[in-house]
Amino acid sequence: MEDNKGGAARAAEELPGGRALPKTGKSEQTRAVILETAMRLFRERGYDKTTMRAIATEAGVSVGNAYYYFESKEFLIQGFYDQMTHDHARDAASRMEGVRDFAERLEIALVSWLDCAADYHEFAAQFFRTAADPDSSLSPFSNESHPARATAVALFRDVLMDSDLAPKLDAELAELLPDLLWLHLMVVVLYWVFDRSPDTTRTREFVHRSTPLAARVISLSRYRAFRPLVRDAKGLIQDFILPTIGRTPLPDRPTTTDASAPTTRRRKPRKPAT
Amino acid sequence: MEDNKGGAARAAEELPGGRALPKTGKSEQTRAVILETAMRLFRERGYDKTTMRAIATEAGVSVGNAYYYFESKEFLIQGFYDQMTHDHARDAASRMEGVRDFAERLEIALVSWLDCAADYHEFAAQFFRTAADPDSSLSPFSNESHPARATAVALFRDVLMDSDLAPKLDAELAELLPDLLWLHLMVVVLYWVFDRSPDTTRTREFVHRSTPLAARVISLSRYRAFRPLVRDAKGLIQDFILPTIGRTPLPDRPTTTDASAPTTRRRKPRKPAT
DNA sequence: ACCGGTTTTTGAACATGTTCAAGCAGAGGG
DNA sequence: CCCTCTGCTTGAACATGTTCAAAAACCGGT
Numbered sequence: 222m223e224d225n226k227g228g229a230a231r232a233a234e235e236l237p238g239g240r241a242l243p244k245t246g247k248s249e250q251t252r253a254v255i256l257e258t259a260m261r262l263f264r265e266r267g268y269d270k271t272t273m274r275a276i277a278t279e280a281g282v283s284v285g286n287a288y289y290y291f292e293s294k295e296f297l298i299q300g301f302y303d304q305m306t307h308d309h310a311r312d313a314a315s316r317m318e319g320v321r322d323f324a325e326r327l328e329i330a331l332v333s334w335l336d337c338a339a340d341y342h343e344f345a346a347q348f349f350r351t352a353a354d355p356d357s358s359l360s361p362f363s364n365e366s367h368p369a370r371a372t373a374v375a376l377f378r379d380v381l382m383d384s385d386l387a388p389k390l391d392a393e394l395a396e397l398l399p400d401l402l403w404l405h406l407m408v409v410v411l412y413w414v415f416d417r418s419p420d421t422t423r424t425r426e427f428v429h430r431s432t433p434l435a436a437r438v439i440s441l442s443r444y445r446a447f448r449p450l451v452r453d454a455k456g457l458i459q460d461f462i463l464p465t466i467g468r469t470p471l472p473d474r475p476t477t478t479d480a481s482a483p484t485t486r487r488r489k490p491r492k493p494a495t
Numbered sequence: 496m497e498d499n500k501g502g503a504a505r506a507a508e509e510l511p512g513g514r515a516l517p518k519t520g521k522s523e524q525t526r527a528v529i530l531e532t533a534m535r536l537f538r539e540r541g542y543d544k545t546t547m548r549a550i551a552t553e554a555g556v557s558v559g560n561a562y563y564y565f566e567s568k569e570f571l572i573q574g575f576y577d578q579m580t581h582d583h584a585r586d587a588a589s590r591m592e593g594v595r596d597f598a599e600r601l602e603i604a605l606v607s608w609l610d611c612a613a614d615y616h617e618f619a620a621q622f623f624r625t626a627a628d629p630d631s632s633l634s635p636f637s638n639e640s641h642p643a644r645a646t647a648v649a650l651f652r653d654v655l656m657d658s659d660l661a662p663k664l665d666a667e668l669a670e671l672l673p674d675l676l677w678l679h680l681m682v683v684v685l686y687w688v689f690d691r692s693p694d695t696t697r698t699r700e701f702v703h704r705s706t707p708l709a710a711r712v713i714s715l716s717r718y719r720a721f722r723p724l725v726r727d728a729k730g731l732i733q734d735f736i737l738p739t740i741g742r743t744p745l746p747d748r749p750t751t752t753d754a755s756a757p758t759t760r761r762r763k764p765r766k767p768a769t
Numbered sequence: 770a771c772c773g774g775t776t777t778t779t780g781a782a783c784a785t786g787t788t789c790a791a792g793c794a795g796a797g798g799g
Numbered sequence: 800c801c802c803t804c805t806g807c808t809t810g811a812a813c814a815t816g817t818t819c820a821a822a823a824a825c826c827g828g829t
Contacts, residue, residue, distance in 0.1 A: 248777070272815060283779045285818080294816065346629050353627035355620050355689045362689050415629045415636050415739060427735045434727050446720050453708055461701045465689060522807070546785060557809045559788080568786065 252290045255280045259297045260304075264340060268298075268347035298348050299359055301341070306369040309337045310376045323384035324436035327402065330380050331409050331428045335421060338413070342421060349414045361407070362466060370403070370466075377402035386436070389443065394451075397458055398439070400466060405435060526564045529554045533571045534578075538614055542572075542621035572622050573633055575615070580643040583611045584650045597658035598710035601676065604654050605683050605702045609695060612687070616695065623688045635681070636740060644677070644740075651676035660710070663717065668725075671732055672713070674740060679709060 258280040262271040273294055277284040291297050313333035317326050338345055352360045361370050378399040381387055387395065409431075413424040442451045532554035536545040547568055551558040565571050587607035591600050612619055626634045635644050652673040655661055661669065683705075687698040716725045 251777080273817085274815075284816090285780065286778050288817065289777070350624055350628045353688075354624045355691075360689075412735075412739065414627075415634075417629075423735075427731075430731050430735065434724075434731060437724060437727070441724065444720075446718075450708075450711060450715065453711070457701075457704050457708060461686075461697075461704065465686065525807085547787080548785075558786090559810065560808050562787065563807070 251282065251286070255282065255287050255290055256297065256300045260301055263297075263301070263344045268344050295351050295357060295359060298351055301344075302348065302359070303369050305337055305341070306372050309334050310372050312337060313376055314379065317380065317383070321383075321385045323381070323386040323439075324433045326380045326384050327405075327435065328428055328432040330376060330402075331406060331432065332425065334406060334409070335413065335424060335428070339421070342413075345410075346414050349410070373406065374399050374403045377406070386439065390439075391443075393455065394439075394442065397455060397463070400463055401458065402435075404462075404466075405431070525556065525560070529556065529561050529564055530571065530574045534575055537571075537575070537618045542618050569625050569631065569633060572625055575618075576622065576633065577643050579611055579615070580646050583608050584646050586611055587650055588653065591654065591657070595657075595659045597655070597660040597713075598707045600654045600658050601679075601709065602702055602706040604650060604676075605680060605706065606699065608680060608683070609687065609698060609702070613695070616687070619684075620688050623684070647680065648673050648677045651680070660713065664713075665717075667729065668713075668716065671729060671737070674737055675732065676709075678736075678740075679705075 255276065259271070259276045262276055262279065265271075273284055273287060276297075277287050280287070291300075313330045316329050316333055320326050320329065341348075348359075351357055352362075354360060355363065357363070361367060380402060381395065381398050390398070409424065409428055412427055413421055416424045418424075441447060529550065533545070533550045536550055536553065539545075547558050547561060550571075551561050554561070587604045590603050590607055594600050594603060615622075622633075625631055626636075628634060629637065631637070635641060654676060655669065655672050664672070683698065683702055686701055687695055690698045692698075715721060
C-alpha cells in the first residue's frame with residue numbers, strides 16, 4: 222500500500238508529472254485553495270513573513286492539511302514556478318508573433334519573463350535561494366528534469382527556429398542552442414534577483430545589451446576562423462553542461478575518446494595552524 | 496550607548512573589517528572556540544544537522560552566548576568562507592610557482608580551490624544557498640565588497656599577470672580579466688556544488704576542459720576579426736557585470752553615450768483565470 | 770442502513786533558530 | 800571590604816517549520 226496509486230496523497234511527488242489531473246474529487250480543490258492562498262500571501266508579505274499557520278488559517282484548513290498536500294513550505298514555491306513558466310511561455314509566444322529577427326525574438330522572450338515575474342521580485346529571491354540547493358528537487362539544475370524546464374527550453378527552441386537565423390545554422394548547433402538560450406535566461410534571472418534598481422530597469426538594460434551580442438556570437442560561429450573554437454566549445458557543452466542540466470542521461474565516459482587525466486593531481490592541502 | 500565602540504559586541508558586524516583585532520580580552524577566545532566548534536560540527540554532520548544547541552554545548556558555552564558573537568547561524572558560515580579564501584590564495588600561489596603557461600596556471604588555481612574545499616563539499620551546498628540570497632551580506636555578489644572577494648580576485652590577477660599571456664594583452668582587457676576569471680571560478684563552484692560524482696571527479700574534468708578553452712578565447716581576442724565583438728563584450732562587462740559585482744560604484748548612466756530605450760516596452764501581462 | 774477500508778483533516782506535540790530579561794565577573798574607586 | 804558600572808554569560812521563553820496519531824469524512828459493497 223506504499224505506492225498509493227490514486228489520489229493526491231504525496232501529491233507533491235506526483236504532481237510534477239501533470240498539474241492537470243482534473244479528478245472530480247474536491248481534494249484537488251483544497252490543494253488549489255492552499256496554493257493560491259500561499260501565493261497571495263507570499264506576494265503580499267514576502268516568503269519569510271508568511272507562516273504556514275497563516276496560510277492554513279487564511280485558506281480555512283488546518284496546518285497539518287497543508288502538509289498533506291505540500292511536502293514542505295518550499296514545495297509551495299514549486300507551484301509558483303510551474304505557473305509562471307506556463308504564463309511566460311504563453312505570453313512570450315504571443316509577443317513574438319510575426320517578429321523574425323533573432324536578437325529581437327530573444328529579447329522579447331527575456332523581457333516577457335521579466336514582466337511575468339515582476340510582481341514576485343522580492344519573493345523570487347527566496348525562490349532562487351531554494352533553487353541553489355542541489356538537494357532540493359526544485360532546483361532547475363536537478364537531474365530529475367522539471368517539466369517546467371522542458372517548457373522553458375521548448376520556448377527557446379521556438380525563439381530560434383522561427384527566426385531568420387534558423388536556416389543558416391548547422392543541425393548540431395541548432396540542437397544545443399535552446400538549452401544555451403535557456404542558460405542565458407538563467408543568467409538574466411540571476412542578474413534580476415540581485416537587481417535593486419527601481420522596477421529592475423537595470424536588468425532590462427542588461428537584456429537589451431546582451432541579446433544582440435548573443436545573436437552576433439551565434440552568427441559568427443559559422444565562419445571559418447572560429448571553427449576550432451566552436452568545435453571545442455560544443456564538446457564542452459555536450460559533455461559537461463547538458464548532462465548536468467538533465468538533458469541527457471549523463472554519460473559516464475564523455476563522448477571524446479581521449480579524456481586524459483587532469484594535469485594536476487590530487488593533493489590535499491592543510492591550512493597552517495593559527 | 497548604542498554604538499558600543501569597543502569590545503566584540505555585535506561582533507558579526509564589526510569583524511568583516513578586520514579579523515585581526517587581537518584584543519587581550521578572553522572574549523576573543525570564546526568567539527574563536529565557538530567558530531572552531533561550529534566548523535568542526537558542520538564538517539562532521541553537515542549544516543542542517545548541526546544545531547545551535549549542539550554547537551553551544553560542544554563549545555562549552557550557552558546558546559545565548561553564541562548569539563552574542565554571531566548574529567545568526569548563517570554568520571558562522573562567513574567564518575568558513577573567509578578562512579577558505581585565505582587558504583586557497585596561499586595554496587594556489589605556492590602551486591603556481593614557476594609555471595608560466597596561462598591555461599595551466601588557471602587550472603592550478605581552480606583545482607587548488609577544489610582541493611581546499613573538498614572536505615566541505617556537502618556543507619558548501621548550504622553555503623552556496625546562502626550566497627544566493629541577495630539580502631544576505633554573505634553573498635559574494637553583494638555590493639558591500641567582501642574582503643574575501645578582493646583576495647580571490649587578487650589571486651586571479653596574479654594568475655594572469657605572471658603568465659606568458661600578460662605581455663600580449665592590452666591594458667584595458669588586463670583590467671577586466673581578473674574579475675572575469677573570478678567569475679569562471681564562480682561557475683566552477685556552481686558546477687561543483689551540484690556535482691554528485693565520487694570525489695567530484697566530474698568537476699575536475701570540467702575544469703580541465705574549460706581552462707584551455709578560456710585561454711584560447713582570451714588569446715584569440717587580440718585578432719582583428721574579433722575586434723568588434725570584443726569591444727561590445729567589454730562594454731557589457733564594464734557597464735553591467737563589474738558594477739553589480741561591487742567592483743565599481745555602479746554608474747547610474749552607463750559609460751556608453753547612447754543607452755537607447757529598450758525596444759520592448761513595459762506591458763504587464765496577466766495570467767488568464769483558470 | 771451498515772461495515773471495512775481508504776482518503777482527508779485535525780491539532781497537539783516536537784525540533785530548532787532566535788530573543789531577552791536577568792545574573793555574573795572583574796575593574797576601578799572609595 | 801563594599802559599591803557600581805560595563806562587558807560577558809545564561810537559560811528559559813518564543814516563533815515557526817514539521818510530524819504524527821487519531822478523528823472525521825467518504826466510498827463501495829452488501
